[in-house]
Amino acid sequence: MARTRAIRTVHTVAELRAQVRQWRAAGERVALVPTMGALHAGHVALMTEGRKLAEHIVVSIFVNPTQFAPTEDLSRYPKTLEADLDKAETAGVELAFVPDATEMYPPGFVTTISMAGPALGLETDFRPTHFAGVATVVAKLLIQAQPDIALFGEKDYQQLQVITQLARDLDLPVQIIGVPTVREADGLALSSRNVYLGQEDRAAAPALHRALSAAAAAIKRGGAIANSVDAARAHVTKAGFHIDYLEARHAVTLAPVSSVEDGPVRLLVAAKIGATRLIDNLAV
Numbered sequence: 001m002a003r004t005r006a007i008r009t010v011h012t013v014a015e016l017r018a019q020v021r022q023w024r025a026a027g028e029r030v031a032l033v034p035t036m037g038a039l040h041a042g043h044v045a046l047m048t049e050g051r052k053l054a055e056h057i058v059v060s061i062f063v064n065p066t067q068f069a070p071t072e073d074l075s076r077y078p079k080t081l082e083a084d085l086d087k088a089e090t091a092g093v094e095l096a097f098v099p100d101a102t103e104m105y106p107p108g109f110v111t112t113i114s115m116a117g118p119a120l121g122l123e124t125d126f127r128p129t130h131f132a133g134v135a136t137v138v139a140k141l142l143i144q145a146q147p148d149i150a151l152f153g154e155k156d157y158q159q160l161q162v163i164t165q166l167a168r169d170l171d172l173p174v175q176i177i178g179v180p181t182v183r184e185a186d187g188l189a190l191s192s193r194n195v196y197l198g199q200e201d202r203a204a205a206p207a208l209h210r211a212l213s214a215a216a217a218a219i220k221r222g223g224a225i226a227n228s229v230d231a232a233r234a235h236v237t238k239a240g241f242h243i244d245y246l247e248a249r250h251a252v253t254l255a256p257v258s259s260v261e262d263g264p265v266r267l268l269v270a271a272k273i274g275a276t277r278l279i280d281n282l283a284v
């Protein structure tokens, strides 16, 4: 049986709005941390940052079906609600919004947000409908909760740029904050999908961060971007990954870059090891 907690869990938009409205009417700031659950230290970092910027933190927990392709891991996505509520409560979250699929997508729902700009290429080349699902659910969550700020991890860097652009384009009255990636001691970026890694793949997985770090250092020393990216691809492949993409992009627009003269550079990778697909990125 679920134990009694200080964190309040609500399942409807009406309850969410009523609470947030009450806080904001008292002149208190509200931060939203949208998640799909399976919370880890990376999510806790978002909540901790939120606490510095707002009086109240709301976490949403919703495994959004529309951002998964039919071939992807929706049904086996980890569901750990009780543990998630414990972690959120410990991190100072007061309200958890845990809608079911019908609350988010009632019968007759037909709207999808379609984006170009930072949503083009990279993930979209491999998951063509992913960002339409993310943009639509995040727009809904921001409109439902009406927070002052919303926090997202830099781990999903393309997602962060997509959401920043979305909020700007739709004039959503919210400040989007990106929070640096939390890593294991060996450099592996924390992800809810790391639980899928077998022992051997887990041991090989830090190669992603090692390769990006070496490439970023080489580019900073004046090395050509193309050569540094090629060396990173070779390192990641040798470690046993199958690469979807490993590229240097403009850090804000995510347009391809060939030199540091083209603007701030971000290295981004997605690669599979065994059956698990990991993503990571690093600033140059």
Ligand code: PAF
Binding pocket: 034, 035, 036, 062, 064, 067, 134, 137, 138, 156, 159
């Ligand atoms: O990053 C995630 O967990 C999800 O993509 C998000 C932003 C909660 C939307 O479902």
